[in-house]
Amino acid sequence: MVQPLLVEEHPLDGLIRADRMPHIWCPGCGIGIVMRCYAQAIINSGIDIEKHVVVSGIGCSGRVAGYMNIDSYHTTHGRGIPFAVGLKLANPELCVTVFSGDGDLAAIGGNHLIHAARRNIDITVICANNFNYGMTGGQMGPTTPYGALSTTSVYGCPEHPFNLVNLLAAAGANFVSRWTTIHVRQVIDDVLYAFNKPGFSFIEVLAPCPIGFGKSNDLEQGVDETLLYRERCVHEPDTALDKLGIDLREDQPIYVGRFVDREAPAYQPIRLEVEK
Amino acid sequence: MRQEIRISGFGGQGVILAGFLLGKAFSLYQDLETVMTQAYGPEARGGASSSSIVVADYPIAYPFVQKADVLIALSQEGYTRYRGETKPEATIIIDEGLVTPKPEDQPLRIPATKLAEGLGRRIVANVVILGYFCAISDIVSREAVEEAIRTSVKPKTLSLNLEAFEAGFAYAKIEERNS
Amino acid sequence: MTSSHILTGRYFMNGDHACAEGAIAAGCRFFGGYPITPSTEIAEHLSSRMPQIGGVYIQMEDEMGSMATVLGASAAGARAMTATSGPGFSLMMENIGLAAMMEIPCLVVNVQRGSPSTGLPTLPGQADVMQARWGSHGDYGVVAYAPWSPQEFFDLTVHSFNVADRYRIPVLLLADEVVGHMVERVEIPEADKIPHWGRKRPIGSKKEFKPFEAIDDDLVPPLAHAGEGYRLHFTGLTHDERGYPDMSADTHQVLVSRLVEKINRNPKDLIRTETFHLEGARIVVIAFGSTARSARRAVRVARERGLPVGFLRLISIWPFPEQLIRELAQDVDAFVMAEMNLGQMIREVERHVEQPVLGVNHAGGAMLAPEPILEAIEKVANNGSTSSR
Ligand SMILES: Cc1ncc(C[n+]2csc(CCOP(=O)(O)OP(=O)(O)O)c2C)c(N)n1
Ligand code: SF4
Numbered sequence: 001m002v003q004p005l006l007v008e009e010h011p012l013d014g015l016i017r018a019d020r021m022p023h024i025w026c027p028g029c030g031i032g033i034v035m036r037c038y039a040q041a042i043i044n045s046g047i048d049i050e051k052h053v054v055v056s057g058i059g060c061s062g063r064v065a066g067y068m069n070i071d072s073y074h075t076t077h078g079r080g081i082p083f084a085v086g087l088k089l090a091n092p093e094l095c096v097t098v099f100s101g102d103g104d105l106a107a108i109g110g111n112h113l114i115h116a117a118r119r120n121i122d123i124t125v126i127c128a129n130n131f132n133y134g135m136t137g138g139q140m141g142p143t144t145p146y147g148a149l150s151t152t153s154v155y156g157c158p159e160h161p162f163n164l165v166n167l168l169a170a171a172g173a174n175f176v177s178r179w180t181t182i183h184v185r186q187v188i189d190d191v192l193y194a195f196n197k198p199g200f201s202f203i204e205v206l207a208p209c210p211i212g213f214g215k216s217n218d219l220e221q222g223v224d225e226t227l228l229y230r231e232r233c234v235h236e237p238d239t240a241l242d243k244l245g246i247d248l249r250e251d252q253p254i255y256v257g258r259f260v261d262r263e264a265p266a267y268q269p270i271r272l273e274v275e276k
Numbered sequence: 277m278r279q280e281i282r283i284s285g286f287g288g289q290g291v292i293l294a295g296f297l298l299g300k301a302f303s304l305y306q307d308l309e310t311v312m313t314q315a316y317g318p319e320a321r322g323g324a325s326s327s328s329i330v331v332a333d334y335p336i337a338y339p340f341v342q343k344a345d346v347l348i349a350l351s352q353e354g355y356t357r358y359r360g361e362t363k364p365e366a367t368i369i370i371d372e373g374l375v376t377p378k379p380e381d382q383p384l385r386i387p388a389t390k391l392a393e394g395l396g397r398r399i400v401a402n403v404v405i406l407g408y409f410c411a412i413s414d415i416v417s418r419e420a421v422e423e424a425i426r427t428s429v430k431p432k433t434l435s436l437n438l439e440a441f442e443a444g445f446a447y448a449k450i451e452e453r454n455s
Numbered sequence: 456m457t458s459s460h461i462l463t464g465r466y467f468m469n470g471d472h473a474c475a476e477g478a479i480a481a482g483c484r485f486f487g488g489y490p491i492t493p494s495t496e497i498a499e500h501l502s503s504r505m506p507q508i509g510g511v512y513i514q515m516e517d518e519m520g521s522m523a524t525v526l527g528a529s530a531a532g533a534r535a536m537t538a539t540s541g542p543g544f545s546l547m548m549e550n551i552g553l554a555a556m557m558e559i560p561c562l563v564v565n566v567q568r569g570s571p572s573t574g575l576p577t578l579p580g581q582a583d584v585m586q587a588r589w590g591s592h593g594d595y596g597v598v599a600y601a602p603w604s605p606q607e608f609f610d611l612t613v614h615s616f617n618v619a620d621r622y623r624i625p626v627l628l629l630a631d632e633v634v635g636h637m638v639e640r641v642e643i644p645e646a647d648k649i650p651h652w653g654r655k656r657p658i659g660s661k662k663e664f665k666p667f668e669a670i671d672d673d674l675v676p677p678l679a680h681a682g683e684g685y686r687l688h689f690t691g692l693t694h695d696e697r698g699y700p701d702m703s704a705d706t707h708q709v710l711v712s713r714l715v716e717k718i719n720r721n722p723k724d725l726i727r728t729e730t731f732h733l734e735g736a737r738i739v740v741i742a743f744g745s746t747a748r749s750a751r752r753a754v755r756v757a758r759e760r761g762l763p764v765g766f767l768r769l770i771s772i773w774p775f776p777e778q779l780i781r782e783l784a785q786d787v788d789a790f791v792m793a794e795m796n797l798g799q800m801i802r803e804v805e806r807h808v809e810q811p812v813l814g815v816n817h818a819g820g821a822m823l824a825p826e827p828i829l830e831a832i833e834k835v836a837n838n839g840s841t842s843s844r
């Protein structure tokens with residue numbers, strides 16, 4: 001008989017608001033894995049936990065701000081990035097991370113996303129991309145693959161999705177990578193790297209959403225989408241940026257890796273005289 | 277005492293600056309209640325430009341010019357447009373090289389732009405005409421306007437502006453002597 | 456605050472610049488905005504001043520972003536503001552609601568122009584007063600001021616920051632194009648003459664601290680900033696005293712009532728009015744912002760003609776000074792409400808008095824002149840009483 005192993009402590013104790021559990025996420029949802037990676041990166045960072053701030057918009061992914069036991073701001077839909085910009089510029093000592101969903105960041109907040117990248121503001125953005133608006137019940141959004149089914153694309157999504165990596169690269173981000181929820185180690189490494197990287201960093205993490213996206217696209221269980229990642233993911237960081245679009249229908253590769261890592265100067269407000 | 281003064285011309289002639297200098301002189305150096313406004317919007321289209329000063333020895337409630345006591349026109353359009361909005365006894369000053377008055381009008385004339393060209397920069401015609409106005413007006417103090425100029429224009433254009441002011445002022449005095 | 460950044464002295468300055476200098480004098484060190492006439496001079500002026508004083512000027516991609524970034528900066532401890540006009544004000548409504556809900560102080564300046572929509576970009580209006588009150592969805596208390604001169608634009612900018620910090624609210628400063636663009640004498644006081652009410656800050660254990668617990672009678676919880684070690688959680692969702700989301704009607708009732716009540720409960724700090732010629736007045740003219748200048752003249756002329764008329768100037772338009780209006784109503788026969796819109800504030804007056812209230816209105820685009828106000832006064836005086844709405 002298997003004996004349950006009781007642990008006194010979890011490595012993330014203190015970083016997760018235990019008094020807010022249970023969380024709202026569905027069984028098989030990938031967001032928790034991404035949050036776990038973010039939390040691990042905070043621990044590994046060696047940066048004072050009190051200096052870490054997480055900002056979210058609205059969505060299932062946006063709930064992360066509510067579960068992390070650090071200074072956390074759960075803002076309005078799409079506005080996490082500009083809120084984070086204000087925090088960072090008003091107090092440059094803060095290590096500011098925006099954790100939100102694909103719809104929040106790339107649809108309603110899309111303008112803020114590209115402009116913060118253009119300005120190369122020194123914040124880290126983690127995008128849990130589940131190809132749909134999970135929170136509102138599985139509508140199509142800016143990353144829904146062409147032809148995919150959703151509650152507002154019952155005949156197949158007629159729009160082409162953003163290739164977020166290419167978008168962010170073009171907009172001017174210093175660091176852009178893409179992984180999935182099976183790439184736990186890589187996500188932790190890249191979040192950690194992004195904390196210390198001056199300028200705008202964007203980490204896209206593909207995450208299963210069995211309820212909003214999977215069930216209408218033959219990926220009934222979280223594990224189905226996870227298996228799909230395992231089959232299709234190709235680590236080819238040299239792939240041309242415009243070839244990184246995601247198409248789940250066909251037997252197409254899903255490219256993952258670090259695609260942009262450059263040293264453009266981070267945004268600095270103009271200072272004629274530095275106040276002591 | 278309440279005086280309403282309008283300066284009109286076209287964009288680039290510095291009528292806003294002239295209004296500002298005059299207003300600042302009244303407000304800060306003569307301690308009079310002063311409001312300056314300028315035309316924005318449709319009125320300011322097509323290159324037309326105008327600024328207005330209301331000056332009084334009591335708090336000014338309504339800030340705009342309704343019937344001007346003084347109209348300084350640096351362009352034909354500025355003259356034509358605002359001539360009707362002046363009091364019957366108003367003082368009208370025109371740049372005589374640029375404005376042809378109505379036959380029944382007897383405005384004060386100064387070749388402001390020409391004098392400014394004589395100083396090397398036609399853009400100071402605004403300050404020339406301000407100097408002229410200062411000389412003929414009994415409410416503007418010369419020192420006050422000069423102080424306003426000193427504290428407002430870029431240092432490298434200061435002497436030019438003071439010369440322009442002097443040129444306009446002197447022109448009025450010569451005219452006075454000759455008449 | 457470094458006092459050397461305050462440009463103490465006398466200036467001949469337009470209202471927008473006076474507002475910008477007022478912000479600096481108040482210790483504002485963060486401006487996030489998007490240019491729009493007739494408020495642009497505030498942004499322009501601060502873009503040149505902030506770099507001189509160690510502050511931040513950031514020009515955002517739109518007004519949603521502007522409002523959000525201002526809240527972020529304030530959450531990190533900075534006095535922060537934005538400035539806009541009608542179209543941008545509409546876009547800011549979303550996060551003005553967030554500011555109310557998260558109780559993050561900030562200043563939003565709206566230099567009103569002719570509206571609705573793009574309207575009259577360069578010309579004045581006063582038609583955003585009800586949007587200021589009710590613009591974001593839901594119930595929340597609102598504080599809004601309307602300056603009538605560049606000097607008052609300066610003074611109210613300072614005051615608005617104080618109120619915002621003291622009450623943890625977004626304060627709305629509703630100027631109009633006339634006041635924004637007119638140039639008048641502005642006296643910037645010495646640093647120690649500039650009132651400064653700081654934020655109420657937490658004391659005691661960081662672990663026990665609840666960021667939305669209002670212990671004091673004023674119903675305002677102390678404000679902790681990001682990076683101070685409180686492990687804060689702020690959300691736009693309905694939340695309990697810890698800041699944690701709580702999707703219950705009871706919590707919602709408690710929270711929203713407090714957001715409204717903290718404004719209602721503290722009228723002394725918030726309501727500002729000015730009165731002229733009230734002795735023996737049978738008619739009271741009410742106006743705010745630039746329109747109050749015309750009303751002032753109309754009342755002066757009417758008094759000279761022997762009419763028993765007085766004048767009430769609203770400096771705070773929200774909260775509305777209903778108490779004062781009711782007191783005035785005991786002695787007068789009629790009110791005249793002058794405003795550069797087709798009848799917004801008049802509804803407030805009518806709500807509180809039995810007497811007839813005659814509106815003097817104009818859709819905007821030009822300052823309401825003294826003459827129609829004077830005519831209204833005469834009409835009311837001759838009729839004994841009238842209502843023409
Ligand atoms: C202004 C506004 N519009 C719409 C909504 C409703 N809404 C909430 S979350 C959401 C989509 C979130 O999608 P995404 O960012 O992808 O997050 P996910 O739930 O998929 O993690 C929408 C449309 C809202 N809260 N606010
Ligand atoms: S709807 Fe999708 S994204 Fe939201 S919690 Fe459920 S599985 Fe996760």
Ligand SMILES: [Mg+2]
Pocket residue numbers: 059101102103128129130131132133134
């Ligand atoms: Mg999503």
